[in-house]
Amino acid sequence: MDLHDVLRELVTDHGAGILDDATGFRGVLDDVLAEDQATTGDINLLVDAVRFGVLHPLGEMIDGGADPARAVEEAGARLARDRGGDDQAASSWAAAVLGYAVGKVPAAVVLRYRSSRPASGQLPPPTTGPAAPYAPPATAWPPPPTTAATPTPAPAAPPPYQQPYAAPASYPPAPGGYAPPAGFGTPPPSKKKRGAGLWVAAAVAGVVVVGGGIAGAIALSGDDQPPGGKDKESSGPKEPAVDVTPAALDERYSALASRISTGTSDCEADDPGQGETEVVQCSVSTGTLRLVTYADETALTAARTARLDYRAGTLTSDEDANALYEYDPERGGTSDPALVYWDSRSAKQSAVLEGEGSATIDAVVATFTSTSPRVTEPTAPAHPKLREFIDINMDVARCTRERTFFTGETEESNCESGEDGIIVNVGRYATRKEMKADRKYYKQQYDDSTGQGGGGTWRFGEGATEGGYYAYLDESGETATLYWDWNSEDCYCYGVARNFEGDLDKLETWWPSDE
Template identity: 75%
Template sequence: MELHDALRDLVADHGPGILDDAAGFRGVLDDVLSEDQATTGDINLLVDAVRFGVLNPLGEMIDGGADPARAVEEAGLRLARDRGGDDQAASSWASAVLGYAVGKVPAAVVMRYRSSRPATSGQLPPPSTGPAGPPYQSPPPTAWPPAPTQAPVQSPSQPPGPSSLPQAPAPYAAPSSYPQPSSYPQPSGGYAPPAGFGAVPPPRKRGSAVWIAAAAAGVVLVGGGVAGVIALSGGDKDPGRKSAKSSGPETPAVDVDPAAIDERYSSLSSKMTNGASDCEAGKPGAGETEVVQCTVSTGTLRLVTYEDEGALTAARGARLDYRAGTMTADNDTTALYEYDPERGGTSDPAIVYWDSKGAQQSAVLEGEGTATIDAVVDSFTSTSPRVAEPTAPAHPKLREFIDINMDVSTCTRQRTFFTGETEESSCQSGTDGVVVNVGRYSTRKQMKADRKYYKGKYDQATTQGGGGTWRFGEGEAEGGYFAYLDSAGDTATLYWDWNADDCFCYGVAWSFEGDLEKLEGWWPSDG
């Protein structure tokens, strides 16, 4: 019997109350599951899903009309952050299994996540040490915005995750930023939680993992016929066209010599074809006058020249989005966009896009196969691009928010964790053991969903901090403030936000030593 079916039978026999207590639940699993049904890693995941309260928000999202697959993805993102691990696909699987056990999630969703996640090792994944946060790899969401032509195209630094489903809103429907212990960034390194964080019982002696990720690759060969046209009478052929014709618009003649490409696209990079090979002309689409595609070590490079500024602006707008896993910089003259599928929790390729409005050109590096965002970014930097990755908080209202009780110069940009965030950064708190993330949402609704999540965690916590509402200056309350200690005593969390016009900003600080007093002591000392 499959593990998710076994859990459903347990709930049917004993009631959903067995999912209320993590320690008791682990005991039940140890007693009833055979070694070929689950590894120690599987059981650790499921127990953590119970311990971090996955079911309540998952049920709320689904009952509120969210698609079960999207709700499972959101619950998985939060669980991965709460655990301090770096496997969002596995956390989504655990969320799906519990949801199935109580009748909220269909079996098809469980099987989808099961087949997409790697086999468990029997241990929690090691905490991530980079500011960029834990890499997440889950099956692609069911309704991501369609990716622009040629490639698909929204930090941890946070533990208990907040509110943000890939579509803005309700407490769990608009990917807002959630904390996750294991990858709290530093300017360029990262924070590794203390050894005790996320500790689990020693692994049991069990058989091989039953959840083996399987992938079936299908190769479809598409053949196209080209009819050669032989001139039987006088008349020269158009030197600007290929002699062979095919259906659809013809590909204009383009000089694909590397030196010529470098010269034409010098407004984007000074060494555009560095590391590139096999460059060929492609068929321009609507609003495009030239397309060149090259092979690079990580995948492909696609260069486009547009008919006018309006066409480039439209292409930029289609590319830049706020789904989880993005880094976006747009100063109107130039724009840069990065997408990390591990952070975003999809199987889409890693992407780096940049453009120049003055030159009316854009470039896209798209990873293939196992190419990571770091590898694609390396390809990007090797071209000596004219556009730089953002390194600090950009939005003026967010910078104002940070400066209220921190030094904005200590904050470093990182890719986002939840859809709806326009940007996210990790900041140095100035106090040992306190890790901080700040960010901004595109809408007030998303920020309020985030606040509702933390308010719920605060209300459920046995050990609460100051709580209540934090007021900025005089008059009506404009900010939320909640501090609490998790039930295991491992992590103390302090959340605050500023509901000011055009801000929709939040901050989350953690003590992974479980020191709530230190956390709240840090707040006023810097405020």
């Protein structure tokens, strides 16, 4: 029997109360699980999921109408960060297993994570010290599905959840999340193939209509042109061929990178889509490079807006003259390809590097860097209100940008606290609603904790600009957490500080309680 089925049977027989206490839950697992049903890493991960209270907010999201797969991603992201930056796919698996055990999550979601997470024997033990820098797990996500020429049989197991991210209407991107304009992002069929198809169809139709008379005359004369002696393809002036040699590409797309052709091969011109004047697609070692020149700034802006979404796993920078977007599927919790997009408003051009197969975001970024791009990855907090928030009790110069953990975050950074043993993450949400959901999660953790702080406060006045403050010790006594936020217009910022030695007093002493 699979592990998730064992847990569901336990909940059915003994009630969901066995998932309320981490210590008791570990004892139950040790008693009932056979050696081949779970590794120590599996058990540690599930126990941590109980200890950090994954089930309560997961159930609330689903009961509130959230899609179970999306709710599992959110719960897994929080568990990964609570454990000090652990692998999100493994943490989402643990959230899915607990959700399935209480009947909130369907088996298909559990199976998705069972097939995409690292082998259970590779899972790390619970974090007991400062988190190591984020690194992708040894096992990559499955490659994205490809379009085959003929239908393929349906897989035995349910396919991975791939519902597109839907951004709230107040996000900068267009409602509906990533929704490229017509012709953007999907290569149309080449002109050569389309012309050949039309000629074959016309020739067949001609034979049927005239009963072979004209076809026979053409065959006897040796003339392979259509009646009238004129080739359809040559009836009008031909457009000049697009020069796709490396030197030509480097010259035309120099506003994007000084050596855009680095590592490219098999470059071909594609038919431009709506608002596009030129499209070139090349192969690179990590996947594909797609270059687009737009008809005007409006078309470029539409393409940029469609691309810069706020799903988990993103790193974005929009300086108006140039924009950069990265997506890491490991952190985002999807099987979508790793991706880097950047553009130039003055040149009205963009480039997209899309990974294929097992290509990780680090590999795709390395390909991006090899072109000597005109834009660089952001390394520090960017939003002015977030920088103001950080400077209240930390030095913003000691904060480093990283890809986001949660859907709806515009940016996230890891900050040096200035104190040994204290790790800090800060971030900004696009909307007040998203920030308040984060506050509600930490408030629940505070209410359920075994040790509560309260030596510090966070005050910016009453009403819409007020902020939250929660300091608590987890059930095991191993992790102390301090959460604070600023519900100010255009900020919606939060901070989370942790001490993995369980020193809550140290956290609250570090916190500037007189602010």
